[in-house]
Amino acid sequence: MKWLSSICVLAATWAVGLVQAAEDTEMxxxxxxxxxxxxxxxxxxxxxxxxxxxxxxxxxxxxxxxxxxxxxxxxxxxxxxxxxxxxxxxxxxxxxxxxxxxxxxxxxxxxxxxxxxxxxxxxxxxxxxxxxxxxxxxxxxxxxxxxxxxxxxxxxxxxxxxxxxxxxxxxxxxxxxxxxxxxxxxxxxxxxxxxxxxxxxxxxxxxxxxxxxxxxxxxxxxxxxxxxxxxxxxxxxxxxxxxxxxxxxxxxxxxxxxQPRASIPRTKDGKKLASSFERSSKKSGGGWLWFFFKIILFAGVCGGGYVGYNAYRTRQRYNRF
Ligand SMILES: [Ca+2]
Missing domain, CATH: 2.60.120.200 (Jelly Rolls)
Known part of the structure; x- marks a missing residue:
């Protein structure tokens, strides 16, 4: 069971990182x-x-x-x-x-x-x-x-x-x-x-x-x-x-x-690709969709793993008798 909890902790840390990254693009x-x-x-x-x-x-x-x-x-x-x-x-x-x-x-x-x-x-x-x-x-x-x-x-x-x-x-x-x-x-x-x-x-x-x-x-x-x-x-x-x-x-x-992120993408002539407000709203919009998709995926993996582990333990208990 240890491997499963380690994966879940890792995934949770990564999810928190994603939330912070999304917030960092806001003004x-x-x-x-x-x-x-x-x-x-x-x-x-x-x-x-x-x-x-x-x-x-x-x-x-x-x-x-x-x-x-x-x-x-x-x-x-x-x-x-x-x-x-x-x-x-x-x-x-x-x-x-x-x-x-x-x-x-x-x-x-x-x-x-x-x-x-x-x-x-x-x-x-x-x-x-x-x-x-x-x-x-x-x-x-x-x-x-x-x-x-x-x-x-x-x-x-x-x-x-x-x-x-x-x-x-x-x-x-x-x-x-x-x-x-x-x-x-x-x-x-x-x-x-x-x-x-x-x-x-x-x-x-x-x-x-x-x-x-x-x-x-x-x-x-x-x-x-x-x-x-x-x-x-x-x-x-x-x-x-x-x-x-x-x-x-x-x-x-x-x-x-x-804007906390100092680096702003620019075109060759030095112009900004989009205004900071436009960019942050676009980025955070896409970021959030992707983030929720990953949360669902993560919940599925952890939840599925837990159900599988329980089924495995029940089977083992029956095998003992
Ligand atoms: Ca006047």
Whole structure:
């Protein structure tokens, strides 16, 4: 019987190895405390170790970071103190846009830019920025046929100005209308996912809790490389003009994304064969089918062996009498 149990132990070890191999191809994440923000936002000395804030930004420790209040001509910002150095990352934030009036403006923005803490007139941050701006624009200046609020991304090169007259249209990378983003009945959330040299996507949650709506999903190309500056800071800012709203950041969770297997198959010209996400899902899908097939085979061998051994022992017992 010893040989049978040895085989079963060996097979079990091999099966565990298979499970680990399948898990290793999944994208993993590590929280980045340096670029995350949650209540009470401030330390005991009323400052934040990882964030600087200024302008009209007000912090209510139990509720929010208010970038701009529901009053005319407000402008505030909050920026990370250290650059976001992760190659691949996900930033999920909860926010709130709400106000009393019938008309609202102007909007707020999420930034991953070379510039930090430089107030200006693009939703409270400097124009001619270098890096990524994601705008949550609540006031339509001039975009006929487009429903507002409108969410869009622009990759600034440090020279190009924001196309204010047309709500950013001239430099839009991707965007979507988000009717119901203001005063939504569920907590409003946005999730930005960036994979270096591969993709940039934004998902929104404001209609139903737990349901994400794709806003844009961009793949890097030669004409649109989706490159971020080497030193880029994460920030948020908001701006009101004659029209206003309360622009609040409730929570920010940033995660470094990585794939445990460093070696990624490439073609001759150095391009990746498939995106890491595509590849991991394909691999793990096939891997799991194969894995279950082997488990069944393994159970059959061990089970069959056990039944056979019992039959053999019963026969021996009878032979003795
Ligand atoms: Ca606008």
């Amino acid at each position: 993993k994440s590590v929280p980045l405390r340096t670029h995350s923000l949650e209540s009470p936002y401030l330390d005991s000395d009323m400052a934040s170790r990882w964030w600087d804030f200024g302008g009209d930004t007000m912090i209510r420790a139990d509720k929010y970071v208010r970038l701009a209040a529901d009053q005319p001509s407000q402008s505030g910002w909050i920026f990370s103190r250290i650059p976001l150095t992760a190659n691949n990352f996900e930033i999920e934030m909860e926010f709130s846009i709400a106000g009393k009036g019938n008309l609202h403006g102007d909007g707020f923005a999420m930034w991953i830019t070379k510039e930090r803490a430089q107030p200006g007139d693009v939703f409270g941050h400097t124009d001619r920025f270098e890096g990524l701006g994601v705008f949550f624009d609540t006031y339509k200046n001039n975009r006929p046929g487009v429903v507002f609020p409108y969410v869009m991304a622009m990759m600034g090169d440090g020279k190009t100005t924001y196309d204010r007259a047309n709500d950013g249209k001239a430099n839009e990378l991707g965007g979507c209308s988000a009717r119901g983003l203001r005063s939504s009945s569920v907590p409003s959330k946005a999730k930005l996912t960036y994979l270096k040299d591969e993709s940039l996507s934004l998902d929104l949650q404001y209609k139903t809790e737990g349901t994400w709506t794709k806003c844009f999903d961009l793949k890097a190309t030669d004409s649109m490389p989706l490159k971020l500056p080497n030193q880029a800071y994460l920030g948020f800012s908001a701006h009101t003009g004659e029209l206003s709203d309360n622009f609040d950041i409730v929570k920010v969770e940033t995660k470094n994304l990585y």
